[in-house]
Amino acid sequence: MRIILDDVPWDHPAGAALRREQERETIERYGGDIEAGPKPSAEDVTAFLLATDDSGDAVGCGCLRRLDEDTFEIKRMYVAPRWRGRRIGGLLLRALEERARELGASRMRLETGAEQPEAMRVYERAGYRRIERYGPYVACEESICFERGLAGEPARA
Structure with a gap:
């Protein structure tokens, strides 16, 4: 099986469907929408990567x-449930980091939730370290924030 990564517009139909799945899953997990701060949009997203399989799914x-100037935040990182456990999250993460490097970034940040241990494992495995909550997440007790510098070694899978 081969995974193909493409930088697509924010409103790409398959990407929008995945974002809806991610939002539905998160709301179910936390019992409501607890996202702090502004939701990503076409106006503030610099790159949106879509992962597809050989058949285009x-x-x-x-x-x-x-x-x-130096920092990008990763948002809407999501792998469909039936595709989890195949290291697609790590592949997406490395591709996002490479895109950020191309755009001049030297640091990545992200926020995930306390009820998402599988996401935290992906980030920690890739060399991200926990940091204090930042920006809109400061007052959100469910938020767990991570950071990784982009200088030096590439992220681990």
């Missing part, structure tokens, strides 16, 4: 939102 996605 969408299997995952993730996007970049610029925080400052």
Whole structure:
């Protein structure tokens, strides 16, 4: 099986469907929409990557939102449930980091939730370290924030 990554528009139908799945799953997991801060949109997303399989079926996605001159935030990182456990999350993460490097970033940040241990494992395996909550997540007790510098070694899978 081969996974293909493409930078697609924010409103790409398959990407929009994956984002709806991600939102539905998150709401079910937390019992409501607890996302702090502005939701990503076509106006503030710099890159939106869509992962598809050999047959063109969408299997995952993730996007970049610029925080400052040196930093991008990863948003809407998602792998469809039936595709989990195949390291697609790590593949998406490395591709997002490479895209951020191309755009001049030297640091990545992200926020995930306390009820998402599988996501935290992906980030930690890739070399992200926990940091204090930042920006809109400061007051959100469910938020767990991570950061990784982009200088030096590429992320681990």
